[in-house]
Amino acid sequence: MPSINALAETAALVGDPARAAMLAALMDGRARTAGELAASAGITPQTASGHLARLAGAGLLAMEKQGRHRYHRLASAGVARMLEGIMAVAEGGAPPARAARPFGPRDAAMRAARTCYDHLAGRLAVALADAMVARGVLELGPDGGAVTPSGEAFLEAFGIPMARPARGRLFCRPCLDWSERRPHVAGVLGAALCTRCLDLGWVRRREGGRTLLVTPEGARGFRDAFGVEVAATP
Template sequence: MVTTVSVAQIGALLGDPARAAMLQALMDGRALTASELAQVAGIAPQTASGHLAQLAAASLVTMSKQGRHRYHRLATPQVARLLENLMLVASDAVRMKPRVGPRDARLRLARTCYDHMAGWLGVSLADTLAARGWIEITDDAALVTPEGLQGLAALEIDAEASRTGGRRATLLCRPCLDWSERRPHLAGRLGTALCMHCLKQGWVRQQSGSRALDITPAGWRALRDEFDIRRPNVST
């Protein structure tokens, strides 16, 4: 049962700058060690371990052991969505410049939001699929149409193949309000499938140590040919 106390506890955990920095570092879906997260947060590894223990106790992160190393990742896509929405609120609350979202143009162009794509590219893909009638999307809900399943299958994108067992199945398609574009991009199994397809095809590349995605020359051609998405004329 959700209580005001439990909500306040989550808020207190997210309110610490070091913990917030570590959680943001995990938003690209990677698993990182306590030492790596300590470096991101600018704190000692022992301090980071204490913070991570608190985050794990609140089911915000999970830990897995491989050899001598312990790796941490966000516990669920819902945690990533919470963080993205907090960034959205924070950028409205303290707006130093008219530009919204991240200052880094690469992050505004394309980035990962946990297991799916965000930024201008993520929103453009959602717009294209909606214009084709492959999805129906509002600020609150989304669904994939039968025509969409056929069209995606023709592009060798199988959204239903990313269904996971164990916990409750992830929604096939869900809107996620974009931090920088302020319009929905796609989450859920379809969002994951699109992101994995673009990475596998070499259309985008993950930047080292960043959530930003580089769109390759082959990617720009494929986005134009397959989705009618063209390189923006101005800085995104």
């Protein structure tokens, strides 16, 4: 179990506004350069380099070198879960006068569909989780999830292989959605579902953030495959 000092040090690292902004910029699961992260935080590249070194030293970031460039990404799905949880708690503590504002991001498109690290989030993701539970594809509880035997056949037919990892990351688990405050699907299955929807062209990334745009093909596909009614993003 981590010590109280380690907990406090991690909280202090995330609590700096510039470091928090850079971590949030990596929540779409993609890697970015120090210059890109500096721009997202509104600081100089030199200042960003110091922050990034501290985050990497604490195990929150990983760095990959490709050619002349160094790319930074979140070190693990666990780091992304921690950040999403902090966002949800912080939003829940908003002043009562702001309670009428929807939870989560202000942008309507981002609330509708986005990535949470490497899996789907937002209203679309919660609707898909609800639909799969209702159809008997998944069983989701407060602390875990499982694919049913009939669900395995459904997901295989959809193009998601059911091979489980030998160790490490959970195959299927619930993740509390930042804006909907209900679970969507995470883990290996959540990542595979997101990748499949991108590969099919049902959703596409909006440049510069976590927002996903639903295509007309996606609107038809989600309805036909999952029984989920979702409008194509204008």
